[in-house]
Amino acid sequence: MRADDTSEYVEFVSARLARWHRAAYLLCGDEHRADDLVQTTVTRLYVHWARARGADNLDGYVHRMLVRAYIDERRLAWSKVWLMSSTPERGASGDSGVEERxxxxxxxxxxxxxxxxxxxxxxxxxxxxxxxxxxxxxxxxxxxxxxxxxxxxxxxxxxxxxxxxxxxxxxxxxxxx
Amino acid sequence: MNEEYEERADDVRVLLETAHVPPARADLARAVAAGTVVRRRRRYAAVAAATVFAVAGTAALGQALDRTGGGDRMEVPIGETVTSRPAPFSACTVRALPPPPGEGVLSGQVVSDPTGRYAAASLVRPDGTTRPVLWTDGEPEVLPAVGYGAQPRAVNSSGVVVGASSTKDGGPLAWVYRDGRATALAEVAGYEWWVPLSVNERGDVTGEAWRGVRFTVVSWPHAEPLAGPALAKSGDVRGSGVGGDGTVVGTRGEAADPYVWHDDGTGRALQLPPGAVTGQALTVRGDWAAGWVGLYTRTAPPDPGVAPRTQGGEVDTQGGEVDERVRDQTGRTGGGGKLVTAAARWDLRTGRVTHWPERVMPATAVNASGWVAAPGEGGPTVISPRGEVTALPGPADGYPTALSDDNRRLYGERVPQGTEAGVGADALLKQRITKGPATELLMWRC
Incomplete structure (x- = not known):
């Protein structure tokens, strides 16, 4: 992927991450699983970015990926390569450690x-x-x-x-x- | 009927838009890096892009220790009165693990052997290629390239390194570095991906393979790394750490309960403390595993900025702070409970759990005698088997990932935790994107 494409990807995803995370959290009701779902989705999106960016409705495309990830609950190989073991994002409760449901x-x-x-x-x-x-x-x-x-x-x-x-x-x- | 319902669904739209959700923690830099590993045929261009990120972060990287670490905190702590035998961790120093001179930027997680003598991580070189690096007592050595995007995953006390790469076609490639040579490990037939996660003192390699939602433990015997690896049935379990003896810790099932299993396929559930609804063991060494548990409480957690820096404080592992917590998978706690995470350690001989309610970050390293290390908002700490907490020197965002059995050495990395005032999730994300795969690795000598 060219550096331009990566910048485009980062720009697109950055603007929508919060929204996707909201959807993921409301779907699964769990902070860590929501992070996993979004991470899986954005990783998969990066892999397929060249094809995805040409989609008629890119937002719809990503939403479909997200819901499929949720339904299948698949743990993707490539996310696991980096997520394995004690990575900071997993398990860490982050800023406050508090989730008000x-x-x-x-x-x-x-x-x-x-x-x-x-x-x-x-x-x-x-x-x-x-x-x-x-x-x-x-x-x-x-x-x-x-x-x-x-x-x-x-x-x-x-x-x-x-x-x-x-x-x-x-x-x-x-x-x- | 349906239409009628849906016309009025604006109320539900509003509810979904305004429902309180925790902050997002997806990591774009990691998505880019991980996506790069599997993308076929575009590898070279993609790695070059990742290198752009890495180079952009290099300047900040070089200054970071000086700036954020705070000069005095990098020095040996002063004022301790050593008499006969110093208490563990009473006089630690910390320094950045040096990259090989002029070779590029360090990346990924640092792993270490039980003695703490060896450490390994990855190096992204200016041309975009990745090489494993092995430090011996802090002195770096670049190892031969194995596949693309090599990431060391474990090292034993003879300096044998195992790691994961990808093939030219984007497939998985496991390797072992021994006696100056790197060798590919056998493929795991019938699985999409596999990764070695530990190497014992004899050189046997244990890891994990998966296909879709199916996971299995994989063992490569040291004498025949190219023979078909042994597989164990492990069902609906997901591993996160492996001990040198083939013990895997992780979670099991939809509810993600902490679990331990062995390369013969047997396993057992790990205990959760009263009130906890979830938990995960992240790392294992000998009879001990470490990670975190999640509990509901109606009591606000203690001020995390103060408690973790307390030295030698006795911790009540059964907790008076969280008596109100109620076990409830759906979160229907009376009066609106809060889910808090707490560092935890399990004794694998009994499955018994000890947790520290005032430490919201997970325990990320454990050694053979049950000491654990944990990052925290007030800075990284070590916790003794009896629960005494000792602060480690160095940057507050130090994230320990390895603790030697003799309590003399730790390795880790710096991970922004987003706790500084004024640093929101967006800024943090941008920071991560800018930093890309560049990682600042730390070594504590105690």
Whole structure:
């Protein structure tokens, strides 16, 4: 890969890392696994960068890689070459060592894996039904059904614990804290 | 019905956007370096790009010890009153491991043998090629090239080095350096990737191979490194460290519980302290493994800036600080628990765990007598088998990765932990990208 391509890759990925990490964390609910998923995804993206950068929808391409990594829970060889043993990023709790799980994260964690995946992919990553279905290797009808069930369950869970004051208004309402 | 639900999903979008998530720790420099290892046919250009990163970091590298280390902290600690026999680690000095003169920048993790005499790491040379380096009592020697992107993974007390590279086609290549010669180890048939992780005193090599989600322990006998290696069934386990006797530590299963197994395929779960929901053994030596555990607590952790620097403090391993913690895999702790990590050590004879709730960074090195070393926000420390904590001199971001059996020598590297005021995740990421694969390696003599 030319140095230009690497710079382009770094620029592209840097701007989106936080977003991918949010998606990964909401998917798996675990700080370290989320880091693993993102690391796997960005490594794989680098390997395929020459091809990926020509994709019509690069963001969608990466989201698909991310959800596949989550579904498959594969540990890629190349990430492991460097991750093995006592690397700083693994296990280290980093800045604060403290993770405050809020209500939404907990409610998501209680959903079945499929429902959680479709909600995060569709409403955080803005993936269309067809793309989610392709990434999850299931039918669009299945994605729609899981979306409906996931939304209903999530709302019911959150509604039990706090008034859904901010629903549809663009604010989280009283749900946080 | 579906459409109706989805029209109103703006509320869920907002919730997903605003949910509190911990900071991201993905490492682009590592992605680039690791991706480079497997990319086929574009190797030379890609390594050159990595070298651009490395060279960009060289200036900062050269100044870093002087600047950040703080002159006084690099010196021998003053004021200790040595009488008959000095306490371990009471008079340590630290210095940067020197690269071979004029050869390039150091990269990767430093490994060491149980005596601490030998250490090994990688050197990225100005032309972009990578060579293994072996230090004997701190004196560097460049080893013969084996494949591409060679990374030493272990060294024994005879100076036999094992490591991993990739082939011309981007495939895995394990090697051993012995008696002045480097030899490739046999391929592991049926697996996508393999890596040697330890070499015992006889020269037998133990490592790990995997294909997709299948992992296995691999043993290459010293006498026939080119014969087909022995494989052990290890199921859903993931290794992170291997002892010289073929003992592998890591995690098992979806919940990633700490686990230990052997090259005959047998294994056992390692204990978690009360309240802990997860943990990982990172490294192993003899009867001891070290790593971290994650626990929920409703009590804020003690100020990490003070506690780790306390010398000789007795640590209550069963913890009074975290009595409130509640074991709960889904995080539904009453009142909103916090997940904190703590350094931990396991006695492999019993599986029993000892953890240090006030040390949020993992224990990253352990020796045969159960001493462990751990990085920390206040600087690296060693912890005695009884729990006494002693600070190591040198830069606060020193990250020890090897501790000799005689407690006289440690090796490690400098790893920014992002704890300095004003240094956010973005700045840290940028710093890592700029530094690229260049690593500053440290040696402590005690």
């Amino acid at each position: 809020d209500l939404v994260v907990r409610a998501l964690a209680e959903l079945p894996k499929g429902q959680r995946t479709v909600l995060v992919m569709r409403f955080l990553c803005d993936m269309p039904v067809e793309s989610v279905a392709a990434a999850m290797r299931c039918s669009t009808g299945n994605v729609k059904a899981q979306t409906a069930r996931g939304l209903a369950t999530l709302r019911a869970r959150l509604g039990e614990q706090a008034p859904f004051a901010g629903a549809g208004t663009g604010k989280g309402g009283g749900l946080r804290e």
